[in-house]
Structures are given as structure tokens and as C-alpha cells.
Amino acid sequence: MYRYNDFDEAFVRERVAQFSGQVARRIDGSLTEEEFRPLRLMNGLYLQLHAYMLRVAIPYGTLSSRQMDQLAHIAETYDRGYGHFTTRQNIQYNWPKLPDVPAILSDLADVQMHAIQTSGNTIRNVTADHFAGASADEVADPRPIAELIRQWSTDHPEFQFLPRKFKIAVSGAEADRAVVRAHDIGLVLRERAGTLGAEIIVGGGLGRTPMVGKTLKDFVPLQDLLPYLEATVSVWNLLGRRDNKYKARIKITVHEHGIEEIRARVEERFAQVKPAFGGIDMEMLSEIEAHFAPPAFVTKPVDAYTRAHEADPVFRAWADTNLAAHKAEGYAIVTVSLKKPGQTPGDASADQMRALAQIARDFAHDELRISHEQNVILPHVHKSDLPAIHAALKAADLATANIGLVSDIIACPGMDYCALATARSIPVAQGIATRFNELKLEHEIGPLKIKISGCINACGHHHVGHIGILGLDRAGVENYQITLGGDGTETTVIGERTGPGFAYDEIVPAIERLIAAYLELRTGPEETFLQTYRRLGMDPFKTALYPEKDAKAGKEKAHAA
Template identity: 55%
Template structure:
């Protein structure tokens, strides 16, 4: 992975000093709360329900074992002994003290980590595929260009105070696993006439106004990535709405202008910047790419894996195809039933760091599905990894299954949330605790968000669950048919929102319909596409008059 050099280290150390001074000026009253707010957000610090929350950047989801051990140290010393991995490949601590945050950032800087631009109206963490560099279906490794983009966007002087946040995702595989259609800018690496470049998407996003992105440019040679992003951001910075935070994302500007007019503006701006000094040099690409050279794989003989059922289930679900013969990418599930999805204790972090050191070249990745991946495990080591993962509660074989769901922290922690999401996740996990049953149901994405900001990506879950709040009561709106990937789509709302006590039962009813209607080996999403939403809707609302829930009554009133 990318190794910091003197300049990288100097900048994050200077960032710590700058932030320390900012906290001290805010504490002394020299800086107002309003003046401090965007500054602390650009260092990942939110003021939340119970305590501040600190979001730490994991650039494109990649880290090494020393960094994870340092996170364990921070969890134990400054938090309540655990952390939460997010759908943007970052980690959050929910209980630090504001006064401790400069010290936490200093500890992070010791291992080349930071919280720069993990919040605020600026360019956020660049995300990509968790299997980057090892995926069997990869065309081009996105990590070198993701790192180049990370450096470019770090402290960019012109784009630190955009109308709203700005998220970029890069994908280098045939099948998009980075949710590029739903980012402010999505980049698809591809090869055209022997030349490497990007298809550039713009204006996608989930949140309050979910919109699938549109193609801004069919092919952009890689050398122009930075100048082209500069053109996009300049148009957005100058023309994006600033009168209403809910209408300030670039997707709203793109919708208002239309993609053709927006593209004309970007192209006109880019014409002025093209071939300028921001053009990426081959030397710089090579310098960065060298950090992502494949690790020292060794030749592996074909082996027969043990047939033990639990192990076989885990291999089937939680490992994936690898470029290198004899190796596999292992997903450690952070979705153990009964544990808040995405949470990891300090002890588990240390256990994973040990696993990474022993079995996967000391590196690991975070996925936007909130799991940890050991990307380079020998097939012959899989059984040992499974045993150790199991011992640490990290081997639930539910990747891509109903209980492997994505879930935001929700109303238990987050100030923005309308409803809690963790109890719903746990109620679903409790209902579907039988592994054989889960395996029988098969591939299904369940995504839960506690509010319309959609951190749990509910719009793109096959089953999406959105927490809504009316009159202090928690309700849940269910969508069906959403999906990520090349064919990414938003789910359709099934009907009126359900109460917290009804929602888990509704999931059971939806699954019942699927199991009754499916053809042999047909996945949930394929059955849905074939039979449509009506049978699910009928079953979920069976026995109810049209307006029954408290929420409906409120809405009717």
C-alpha cells in the first residue's frame, strides 16, 4: 500500500498542530461555535447525541496492521473500547472527548493516519472496490489514481468551502462494487484503443433526493483526471446552490441545468485547464503505482479444502475469487448476529491485525458493506484463518445474505437520525438466526438507514429500510428492488411506513413471498424483477385497511 514520505508526513503533522490551535482558540472564546464548526467537521469531529463522534479516514479502505493496532489503542484509551466502520470505508469513534481529539489525531499521525476532510463541505474520502488489486474481474487497479486524487484533494484551497459535501468513487472492475452511479463523481476505469482512462459519471447520490448519476464524459485519458475534476468542481463551486442545504449537492445543479448544459460548462472550463501543470506525469503515476505492486505471492499447489460443513459454508460465502492462483480474498464479517453491524472491539481489531500479519502481508481493507477483508490469503491457510476468525466472532458466514446487512449507527448515536436502525437490524438477525435457512434464502442485500440521509444506502438494498419519524414515534419505510452494481437502481417504496414492531415481521413476509414464488435457484432480486412489487405489497399489508399505522393516521390528519 502507499507509504507516506516526508511531505505526506509533514502535512498531517502540521494539520494536527493547526487543529490543536483551533481547538484552543475555540475553547478560549476567540473563535465562535459557528466559526469552529466547519473546521472541526473537516477534521471529522461531529457533536452528537451522547458525545462527539470522530470519523477517521481510511483512504479507499486500505490500511495496514500497525494502523489497525493504533485504532485499537485509541478505542481503548479514548473511547469505550470499540469503533464502527462506515459505508464510506471510514471508521468512527462514538465516545471521544473534544479535549482529547488533538491528541487522538497526533496518535493517528504516528501511523500515517488522519481525519482530514472526513466531513464538511469539501472533497471527502475517495472510495473504491474493497477487492482492488486482487479481484478476478479487475481491468485496472484503481488505487494509484485514487491515491493521486487523495493528495490532490487534500487541502485544495479552492474547494474547501463547496456548496455541500463532495464524494468521489473509483471502480476498476467489470462489475461495479464501489457504488459509482450514486456518487457526486463516479469514475469507471477502462481501456479504449489501448489507452487507459475513465468514464466519468456525475450527479449521482442517495440521501434525501436519490438520483442515479449520468455520463458526463465517455472517455477521459487518465493523465487528465485532476484537471478534469478541477473543472467539475469549479463549475459546481461557482454555480451550485447555496441558499438551501438540501438542494446544494451537485446532483441538483446537474438536474437543474440538464446533463448537456452542465457538460458544456465543464468542457469549456476544462479546455482552459487541459494539458496544464495538473496533468499527471508518467513519473508520478509510476512512483505511486509502485506502492501497489502485488505482494510476494508464492506458487501454490492445488489443494482440497476440508469438507467440514461450517468451514465450507464460510468459504462459499466469505471468500472471493482472486487474480493469483491459490489465493483468496477473505471477508471477516462484522455482522455477527446480535452485534451492531460494522462495530469492532479493540480486541477484535488486534486479532485482525495479527491475522493480517500472519496470513495476508500485513494489510487489510474495509468494504462499504462494513466488513474487513484480508485480500491475499493462501487457500492452504483458509482453515487456520477461519478457526481464528471464529474464535474472535468474525466468521459469521453471512456475506451477501440477509443478516449480512448494511446498517448506519442510527438514532442510538446519530443526531441526524429519525429512528434507530441497530435494533431493527438485530430484530431481523434474531428472526433469521438459522444458518441453513439463511443459506436457503440466498443472495440478498438488506440495507438500513436511520434517516433519509441514507448512510445505510437503503435505496440500493434489494430490501431497503428507512427510519422515519412522525410525532416522536419511529416508523420504517420499506423499499424493494434497489441494487448496486453496473445496473444500479433505486428501490421502490412498498407502501405506508410500518411501526418498529411491525417492520421485522414485514421482512419475514417478504421472504415468505419470495420463497413461495421463486423458481429453482432464482435469487431474490430476480424473482422481484419477474413478479414485481404487488405480491410483496399484498402480503405485507394483508389484513390491514388502507390506512392503519399511526403514521398514516398522522399523515391523513
């Protein structure tokens, strides 16, 4: 895990002092809200529906137990006792008071954390595969590259006033767990002839105009990676639309100019900027990599795990659902669900954060990860410790066995908090999860990703959900559109809209009809929802969603006959 050097420490403390002065001037009236707005956004502070919201960066989703403890302290001291983990691997506090924000930022700096560039038209928090450094299918740990990009992009003088926000994700495995093709730039680490490099994917993004990223270059050696990224962002900074914020993202620039023209411009710019790096980026990467050495894995019996798995059905259900394969013999990756049915997806109380920190200290090499799916990962756990971990999670109300299932829903804060939202997301997620928990069908249904956004900005990634739900305002009434067949993995696909939307009180029954149809249509328990949809297409699912329309068409056909 990366540790700040003297420069990092001084830089963050200086930013805290600077923003503290700006907050004081806003409070005494020296700064108007209009003048203060760009300053607070540079430090992750939003003004939401009911209060300020502070978004804290968790670079590439990695936390120590000490940092998690501090997040709990902040939640308890300055907020309402909880935090919300987001699809950008950040944490948001929804109720801070403006005079307290400098103290929060100072407390964050005490544990080498900050809120810089979690907002504004800059390069945002760099995200990565939440199984990085642990997964069995990994080519290389992407976190050193993500840290290199973080250091390069933070306060980069050319990229502080970009046409729009800019998001980068990095994966080091063939399986895409970072949704790289839905980012402005996505990097997939690859090895070619013994040389490590990356495929550069550009122009992905969701929101108002969802697009799947295109390969800008299939392989860039690591020694060229940073100058190539600089060239790419620089080209977009010049070409990107500033006359229309809805057309300002790089996906629109790539669409309007074409990938071939963008590639040619990037190559030209790359030739200009590469000499300026002079190898300093590789020296930095070498220093960074030393921070990400794997923990000292041990060899010991897994008898305790085997006994618990055989004797305890509750433990077995959790282990079979929430564990993933680890690269080290005798180890597992644990995903801790923050999606207990009926609760707000992604929320964790201060007590739960402290419990997770303690589990990490005791059993997981003092490391935690936040996933873009709004869950918490213990990346390095010996199987012999799993029964004790499960017991500790149960005590903290964190032992829900639903990873990848119906109730493991991604949901943005929606109209309960967000000033941009046009509909509620949280109650819809709670309603769906609660209903299928009542039906006891989750494990029978199997893998199914439901993603919900409360507005067209798509913070809930609904476009790449197997079932996506988009909440909109229709003449002052909440209306929920459904998309099907989306996929955020290495086979990224944007979901297809089914038809007219559903009222708030209709959306949960509509999802129930949809999933009931899947259970009837699938060839067997081994065929997932997505596989069934790809085999049969939209029509049978539309029939399930709109039975009254199908019945009306039948009556009209019979009458005509």
C-alpha cells in the first residue's frame, strides 16, 4: 500500500490550509457562493439537496485499517454516523457542516487521505480492479500504475480546467472488474514478448450518451504509458467541446472526429511530449512498486474452513457466494456485502467501519478495498481464518451472502440526497432486495446485476446492468425506464431500453415479472439471466413486462379476424 513521502505530506497539508482560509472567507461573507463554488469543488465539497456533501478520495479503492478507523471517526464526529461508498471507490459524507470541513480535511491528512480532485473538470479519482494484487487471473497488479497516474494528474497545470470531468480506470486481468470500457480512458495491462504494457481504450462513458470505449492503441510499453496518457488528454483538452457541457466528454470528441483522427493527433502529440519525461516517470514507478509488494503468505492447514463448510449451512452459503479465487494457495478473497436487503446500498455505519478495520488488522494483512460495486473487499485472507471472519461479520451485521445476486444492487443516492437527481434510487433498490428476500429466490435465480440511477447522469451504471433502471421525472411524477442486456465486463455492452417506463409503485412488480419470465425461459439453473437474454433477445421479456399491451394486441387481432 502506498505511503506518502515528504512532498505528498506537505502538499496535502498546504491544500488543507488553503481551503481552510477559503471556508473562513465564505463564512464571513468575503466570498460569495458563486466565487466559493469552484474552490469547494476543487476540494470535493458539493452543495446537495439538503446540505453540503464531502466526497473523499480512496485511490484505486485501497485502505488500511487505520484509514478505515479514521473514516468511522469522521462519520461519528462530523456527520450522522455513517458514510456512503460510491461507484468511483470513494466515500461520501452527506451531512457535514461547512465550518467543520477544514477539521475533516485535517483529520484525513493525518491518515494520508484527502478530497482533492473528487470533483470539478479535472482527472478524477483513478479506479482499479478491486481484486488487484490478489486475483488468480491477474497479469500484473494495476495499483502501481494507478498510483503513478494519480501523482501525475494531481494538480497537473494543464488539466485543471478540462472541458468536463475525466475518469480513468486500470485493470491488470483478463476479466474486467473495473468497467474500463465505460471510462474516458481505460487501461488493460498486458504482457507482450516479456514486456509489460497496456492496451489504451478511449471514449467510453455512460450518462446522457452511453458509449463503449474504442482501442486507441493495442499495446503501449510501460515506459511510454504516462507520456501517451498526457498526449491523449492534451489532444482532448484542445479538441473537446466547451460550448455544450453535454457534448464535452471525450466520447463525443472521439465520435465526432473518429478514432483514426484522434489516434493520429495523439501520436503526433506523444512524439512532442515524450522527451520531456526523460525517464522520471519510470523512476517514480520503480519507487511506487516497492510499496505494493505482496504480503508474506503462509502455508498452514485449512481444516477449520473445511469443517465449518461441511457443518454450518449458513457459513457454507456465505463462503460459496462471497469468496473469490486467490493467487496464493490456501487463501481467498472475501467480498463483504454492504447490501443487506432493506438497507441503503453502499452505506456503512461507523461501528461497521471499525469492525471491518479490526478484521483487516486481525486476519487480512491490514488491507481493505472498496469496489465500484459499493462493497468492501478483504483481499488476502487465509482460509483457516474464514470461520472467525464470518463470525465477526455476523456480529457487525455484515455477513449477508448475496454477492452477485439480485439484492447486490448498485444504486446512486438519487433524489434522497442529490441535487441533480430526478427520481429516487434508494427506495427502489430497497424494495427489490426486500421483495426477493421474501420470495427466497436469490440463489435459485443466480448471478444477476441490477443497477439503478436516479437521473440521466448514470452514477448507478444502469446502462451496463443486466437489468438497468433509470429514474426520470415525467411531468412531476417519477418514472422508471428499464434496460436489459447491459454488461460492464470485458464484453461490455450498453443495455437496450424495453419500452415505456413504470411508475414508482409499479417498478418492483415489473422487475418481479421480468425475473419470473427468466426462470421460465432459461434452459436450466446453469444458464444466467444475461445468457438467456442473449439467446432469446428482447421480445419474451417485453411480453412479461407489458402483459396488458400483449393482451390488447391479442384482442385487436381477434376482433380483426
